[in-house]
Amino acid sequence: MSEQGVRAQLQSQRGEFSLAVTLDLPARGITVLFGPSGCGKTTLLRCLAGLQAATGELHVHGERWQSSGHQLAVHQRPLAYVFQEASLFPHLSVHHNLMYGYRRTPEEQRRVQPAQAIQWLGLDHLLERKPQQLSGGERQRVAIARALLTSPRLLLMDEPLSALDQTSKREILPYLQKLHDELAIPVVYVTHSVDEMARLADYLVLMEHGRVVAQGTLTQVLARLDLNLSRDEDSGVIIPAWIREHDTRWQLSRAEFEGGSLWVRSPADTPVSSQIRLRVLARDVSIALAHHPDQSIQNLLPATIDELAGDPDSGMTMVRLQLAQTPLLARLTSRAVDRLGLLPGQSVWVQIKAVAIVE
Numbered sequence: 001m002s003e004q005g006v007r008a009q010l011q012s013q014r015g016e017f018s019l020a021v022t023l024d025l026p027a028r029g030i031t032v033l034f035g036p037s038g039c040g041k042t043t044l045l046r047c048l049a050g051l052q053a054a055t056g057e058l059h060v061h062g063e064r065w066q067s068s069g070h071q072l073a074v075h076q077r078p079l080a081y082v083f084q085e086a087s088l089f090p091h092l093s094v095h096h097n098l099m100y101g102y103r104r105t106p107e108e109q110r111r112v113q114p115a116q117a118i119q120w121l122g123l124d125h126l127l128e129r130k131p132q133q134l135s136g137g138e139r140q141r142v143a144i145a146r147a148l149l150t151s152p153r154l155l156l157m158d159e160p161l162s163a164l165d166q167t168s169k170r171e172i173l174p175y176l177q178k179l180h181d182e183l184a185i186p187v188v189y190v191t192h193s194v195d196e197m198a199r200l201a202d203y204l205v206l207m208e209h210g211r212v213v214a215q216g217t218l219t220q221v222l223a224r225l226d227l228n229l230s231r232d233e234d235s236g237v238i239i240p241a242w243i244r245e246h247d248t249r250w251q252l253s254r255a256e257f258e259g260g261s262l263w264v265r266s267p268a269d270t271p272v273s274s275q276i277r278l279r280v281l282a283r284d285v286s287i288a289l290a291h292h293p294d295q296s297i298q299n300l301l302p303a304t305i306d307e308l309a310g311d312p313d314s315g316m317t318m319v320r321l322q323l324a325q326t327p328l329l330a331r332l333t334s335r336a337v338d339r340l341g342l343l344p345g346q347s348v349w350v351q352i353k354a355v356a357i358v359e
């Protein structure tokens with residue numbers, strides 16, 4: 001992992017609850033903190049922000065924010081924090097809300113300009129409005145833009161969409177996705193939503209009982225068989241891919257990834273070369289020992305079995321496969337695994353019944 005991201009080794013106590021984590025997060029992109037309620041996600045964000053006392057070490061972009069005997073105070077940490085509810089100044093227009101943090105940032109530290117933040121979050125037509133004249137989603141977009149205009153070196157987001165209705169969530173997610181490409185800082189994002197995780201996470205940190213149980217790229221962590229995630233009914237992988245061609249006759253598009261191509265329902269307004277994410281659920285993948293093109297399933301790919309994890313209680317086995325560099329999960333009955341004699345290292349064919357574009 002890059003030296004320049006977030007490196008932390010922190011311990012903290014909050015009443016009965018103890019947090020003890022080691023983190024090594026990339027310098028850019030979105031890291032999603034995921035885990036059951038009460039596992040310590042907010043506590044961890046608060047420790048990173050310096051809002052909660054913690055012992056240990058914290059380096060961000062190679063700068064020391066905390067170590068034994070040294071601690072930057074909250075106001076000395078160049079970070080921004082976005083909460084569930086946007087706390088905008090009600091008497092100020094959107095424009096003045098945005099400029100508030102910008103003007104307070106010393107000129108030589110300004111890395112984000114108002115015009116950029118306004119464009120990223122689509123706020124042009126809202127600048128003269130007051131916060132009470134905005135929808136919940138618009139308010140949250142203003143809060144995010146305002147946070148970015150303080151030119152933070154780290155952006156912390158604690159369930160920023162959880163107070164919004166489904167429509168507002170759908171409206172704001174594309175803006176957050178776009179920030180991936182624009183921001184050159186780490187974003188640590190807490191959510192309970194598998195959808196938000198699937199769409200936004202580049203990197204995933206799984207927490208339980210105040211501890212980190214796994215961290216790595218989204219694709220790697222979702223494909224691990226030793227985690228509870230893989231036992232979920234909706235378990236599966238997310239595969240980064242690029243649209244390579246449209247077949248307008250059949251309304252299908254070919255999406256290429258590291259390890260092959262998959263045909264997907266043509267996404268609306270997605271030009272060739274666009275980057276997308278594909279979601280393949282383990283229950284939609286089956287395995288054959290030979291290539292059978294004479295069937296309705298269009299997506300047949302050669303793969304190698306990597307690992308198998310049987311669950312005697314459910315009679316199901318999760319199989320991890322590799323399509324060149326890309327992992328894939330298949331959920332099969334243990335009887336099928338036994339009949340086919342599946343073993344690690346074996347070459348097989350995977351049949352993928354359904355592929356969804358994450359959007």
Ligand SMILES: Nc1ncnc2c1ncn2[C@@H]1O[C@H](COP(=O)(O)OP(=O)(O)OP(=O)(O)O)[C@@H](O)[C@H]1O
Nearest residue numbers: 014015016017035036037038039040041042043044
């Ligand atoms: N002020 C407090 N005093 C004592 N214990 C607290 C306090 N605030 C939170 N806790 C406890 O700390 C633990 C972690 O809480 P935290 O809010 O970090 O979890 P979380 O993973 O963010 O949960 P959620 O997903 O429900 O927001 C919980 O067991 C909680 O009860």
